[in-house]
């Protein structure tokens with residue numbers, strides 16, 4: 079693996095640590111206790127997420143990768159030469175390699191992620207394989223504002239790449255706002271290439287979000303470990319069970335940590351109680367139909383130009399333009 083000096087730039091816009099504390103205390107004070115899923119992704123959580131993507135039940139990653147392989151020539155034609163690829167929530171950047179390899183002389187790639195070390199290493203790896211491109215990395219929470227003009231981006235058609243169906247982790251109103259944010263990153267004619275998971279059988283969905291190997295459960299327990307370590311918490315992970323279920327009315331998989339018994343704990347000096355069976359909501363993963371997603375995109379000011387569908391409509395990748 080190459081090291082960071084090969085990056086054209088690294089910008090650390092790390093969100094203040096106080097955000098985590100305030101958000102956790104606020105979330106645990108609600109009638110339905112909840113913690114925002116972005117806090118899953120510390121360095122260890124990002125590693126566990128990579129393990130989830132390799133779990134046999136978690137069809138999303140391999141389905142999207144296969145779809146990207148198949149759509150390469152069409153993506154190359156849609157994008158044209160010299161594209162500047164921006165990837166919010168880049169993580170380990172496996173998918174973008176397929177996009178970069180498909181494109182016609184892409185000019186630049188910028189990976190952005192809330193996990194700074196993770197994104198820096200992943201982008202440095204890409205830089206060592208693509209010395210002809212401008213490769214940068216940014217530590218950034220993409221739900222917060224960013225001034226793209228402050229990044230040394232070369233000219234060229236911008237493609238914001240947002241794979242993985244991460245859009246599904248947002249409440250619909252927030253998903254719309256996020257699409258509007260990405261739209262603001264684009265100039266007329268630029269594009270958003272976004273992976274969107276589709277509705278399917280409940281049993282497939284529930285298995286994908288509660289794999290037998292326990293990676294998804296470990297992902298949730300890591301959040302507890304993170305709260306205990308960083309916010310001086312006393313939550314006993316053994317008092318909590320991980321649960322995932324498909325909610326057909328809201329078209330989403332919902333994930334929770336559920337109390338196995340009455341318990342109390344402290345976080346950052348504040349006390350909290352959990353009754354037996356009470357839950358902490360950790361995540362939603364919304365599933366769409368192609369039409370419902372296109373409507374959402376239009377409502378955010380993006381024009382659907384093309385959709386690529388995996389076999390059996392297991393997954394979709396949408397090309398949207400400003």
Ligand code: AVI
Nearest residue numbers: 130242243244247287294363
């Ligand atoms: C990142 N995101 C799209 C994942 C998903 O499928 O909703 C997060 C995840 N949570 C548990 N498993 C995967």
